[in-house]
Amino acid sequence: MKFDLNQYLSLISFLIIPLVIFWNPSWLSLMGHQAYWPIFWLLPWALIHGPFKSMLLGFLLGFILDSFNADMYTQIPGLMICGFWFGKIESSNKFNNNPIHFGLTAGIGSLICGVIYFCQIVLKLFLGNSPLWVFSYGIQNIFSQVFLTSLLAPVFCKWLYLFFIKEYKLKM
Numbered sequence: 629m630k631f632d633l634n635q636y637l638s639l640i641s642f643l644i645i646p647l648v649i650f651w652n653p654s655w656l657s658l659m660g661h662q663a664y665w666p667i668f669w670l671l672p673w674a675l676i677h678g679p680f681k682s683m684l685l686g687f688l689l690g691f692i693l694d695s696f697n698a699d700m701y702t703q704i705p706g707l708m709i710c711g712f713w714f715g716k717i718e719s720s721n722k723f724n725n726n727p728i729h730f731g732l733t734a735g736i737g738s739l740i741c742g743v744i745y746f747c748q749i750v751l752k753l754f755l756g757n758s759p760l761w762v763f764s765y766g767i768q769n770i771f772s773q774v775f776l777t778s779l780l781a782p783v784f785c786k787w788l789y790l791f792f793i794k795e796y797k798l799k800m
Contacts (some may be wrong), residue, residue, distance in 0.1 A: 637717070637795050638673065641788060645669055645689070646696060657779065661772035663780050664738040666707055671734050672789035674763065675723060676796050679715030686711030699738050701748045706741030713737070725789060728783030734785060735778030742770035 648665050656663065666689050674682035690704030697703075717723045717733065746766045753763075 637791050641791075642689070643671060646692060649693070650696070656776070658776050661663040661769055661776065663776035664741055664773045666690075667701070667710065667734045667737045667741070668781060669788060670707065670711055671730065671737065671785050672792050674711050674714030674743045675718040675725075675789060676792050677715065678718070679712045679795050682711035682715040683708050684711075700752070701743065701745055703745060706744040709744070710737040710740055713740075725786070727786060730785040730789075731778045731793055734781030735774050738774045738777035741773065742773050746770055 642737055649662075651663050657726060669687065670682065670686060672692070673685065677685075686707035686709075687704055690702060690707040694704065695701050714733065714737065723729055746769075750763065
């Protein structure tokens with residue numbers, strides 16, 4: 629029986645996401661902030677598989693990332709919203725597979741996920757008395773993530789999209 633790596637490429641790349649987040653390559657960061665790595669995987673996968681499978685996978689991806697994180701904030705709602713939205717973009721035929729669309733869509737998705745995560749932190753901080761400097765750091769973190777995600781998405785998303793579409797056609 630022949631083992632074909634192309635059949636398992638999406639699973640292998642899905643399992644690499646937490647490793648890249650914890651590795652945090654310094655040559656791909658801006659002032660210590662890194663890109664929002666789950667968007668790089670979720671965007672091309674959602675473009676191929678549609679909104680509902682992508683929303684479910686956004687939940688699964690957020691659940692895995694939250695299980696590694698010890699705080700009480702979650703990434704699940706943002707990734708589910710982005711997965712559904714990315715799938716809807718493709719089903720409405722308004723997405724061209726060019727680098728500008730990948731960059732803009734990934735940047736907006738990163739902004740959505742970052743704002744939802746930041747709103748959870750702000751809500752918790754309002755319930756307890758915390759200093760105001762935390763808010764400026766959070767906003768700086770969100771904009772750094774959006775910038776890096778938008779900058780790197782044309783490379784990573786296009787590359788993964790080509791691999792995922794090849795895998796999808798093999799299964800059909």
